[in-house]
Amino acid sequence: MLIRAGDTVEVVTGADRGTRSRVIQIDRVAGKALVENVNRVYKHVRRSQKHPQGGRLSKEMPVQLSNVMFVCTSCGAKSRLGARFSDKGAKERFCKKCSAAVGEISPPHTGHAKK
Ligand SMILES: [Zn+2]
Incomplete structure (x- = not known):
């Protein structure tokens, strides 16, 4: 696995196909990469000290490395x-x-x- 954090990759499959973005983090054990603005999901959070209103938080989830290619x-x-x-x-x-x-x-x- 030669892709590293900071590289630019293009998503080759799935909903974000065609998106070019920067790798934030690599998980070598899971074989996944966290890519900026790719695979964004809404995480629903309960009300807490940090989020007194609770609500929906938009964040990236890791994608399988086989779904991205190095640019x-x-x-x-x-x-x-x-x-x-x-x-x-x-x-x-x-x-x-x-x-x-x-x-x-x-x-x-x-x-x-x-x-
Ligand atoms: Zn080249």
């Missing part, structure tokens, strides 16, 4: 991500459409550097 920062297309070693030996993510690097996963390691 490449350099080619703008939705694509899948790969992982590879850069010339410096750092592990990096790359766009499988245009093969541009989209951020390092781990710091350079001399053993993986290309001579």
Whole structure:
């Protein structure tokens, strides 16, 4: 799973299909992502100290990662991500459409550097 918080993704299925938005949070265990303004639901809340009137609260719910696709920062297309070693030996993510690097996963390691 190479999508990370802060990435832009496009929803490819469901009611919010076609929406491009930012990932707020990733739940690796559940395989879900919280995406800004996607999968908004109304949560009905009882009256309490915080909500003296009770009422309906609109908030995002996590969506399955298979329902979103990464949007490449350099080619703008939705694509899948790969992982590879850069010339410096750092592990990096790359766009499988245009093969541009989209951020390092781990710091350079001399053993993986290309001579
Ligand atoms: Zn790309």
